[in-house]
Amino acid sequence: MDMEQAYLAVALENFRDIKRMGERVLAQLNDEEINVIPADESNSIAIIVKHLVGNMRSRWTDFLTTDGEKPTRNREAEFEGGYPTRAALKEEWEQGWQMVLETVESLTPDDLLKTVTIRGEKHTVMQAIQRQVVHYSVHIGQMVYIGKWLKRDRWQSLSIPRGQSQAYLEEMLKRSEKEKLDKE
Template sequence: MSIGSILLQTSIDTFKSAERLGYKTLLQLSYEELHLKPSPESNSIAIIVKHLHGNMLSRWTDFLTTDGEKPSRNRDAEFEEGYDTREALLEAWRSGWELTFETLQELKEEDLLSNITIRGEVHNVIQAISRQIQHYGYHVGQIVYIGKQIKDADWQQLSVPKKASRL
C-alpha cells in the first residue's frame, strides 16, 4: 500500500468518525432541541448542520476543477433559520457527507499534489483535505458539546462510557 493510498484512506476514516459522532448526537435530539440556541449569539445544532451542508456541497462538488467556494453558495444564509423538519435536517447531514465520501473515494494518488483553489487561494489536495478535516471536526465537536449540554443526565455516550472497565 502506498503512502498516498494510506493518506486517502486515513482521511476517509477520520471523516467517517466525525460523521458518526455527529449523527449519534443528532439521533438523541428532538426537533426542538436541534434548534435550541445555547445563547442569543450562539448557533443551534440545526444552524451548524446547515453550515456544514453548504460547505460540503461547495467544497466537494467538482472538487478538482472549480473553486471550492461556489458562486451559488450563500454562506450567510446558512446561519439563518434551521430546517422545517427533523427529517430534512437528517437528510442534509446524510447528503453532505455522502458527497464528501464519494469525492474522496474517487481521488487517485496522483491527485494528491494537484492544486485546487478555495476562495481564490491555492492549496494542494492534501492541504485542502486537511483543512476540511479540521473544519468539520471543529463543528462536529460543537454539535456533540451542545447535544450533551441539552441532554445532560439523559446523554447517551458516543464512545467509551465513563468508568468503563479497562482491559
C-alpha cells in the first residue's frame, strides 16, 4: 500500500471512530436529554448533531467539483430547534455519516492533491479531509462533555475509566505480547 492509499485508509478509520464515539454518547441519552441546553450560548446535543449533519451535507455533496459551502445551506438554522426524538436524530445522523464515508471511500490517491474550495478558500483534498476530522472531533467532544454532565455518576466511560489506567496498560501489554508470540 502506498502512502496516499494509507492516508485515505487512516482518514476513513478516523471518521468511523469519530462516528462510533458520538453513537456511544447518544446510546446513553433519552429523548429529553438530547435536547437539554446546558447553559446560555451553549448547544444541546441535538443542535450539535443538526449542525454536524448540515455541515456534512454541504461539505461532502459533489466534494471534488463544487464549493463545500453550498448556497442552499442555512447554517444559522442549524443552531435552532433540534430533534423531537432520538429516532429522528439518528436518521439524520446516519444520512450525514453515509455521505462522509461514501465520499472518502470513493477517493483515490490521485485525488489527494487536487484543489477543492470551502467558502472560496482553496484546500487540497487532504487538507479538506483533515479540516473535517478536526471539526467533527471537536463537536463529538462537546457531546461527550454534555453527556457526562447530564448523566453524572451514571455515565459509562467511553475510554479508560479513572483509576484503571495501570490495569488497562497491563492488559494492552499482555495482548501485544500474545500477538507477538502467535506470530512466531
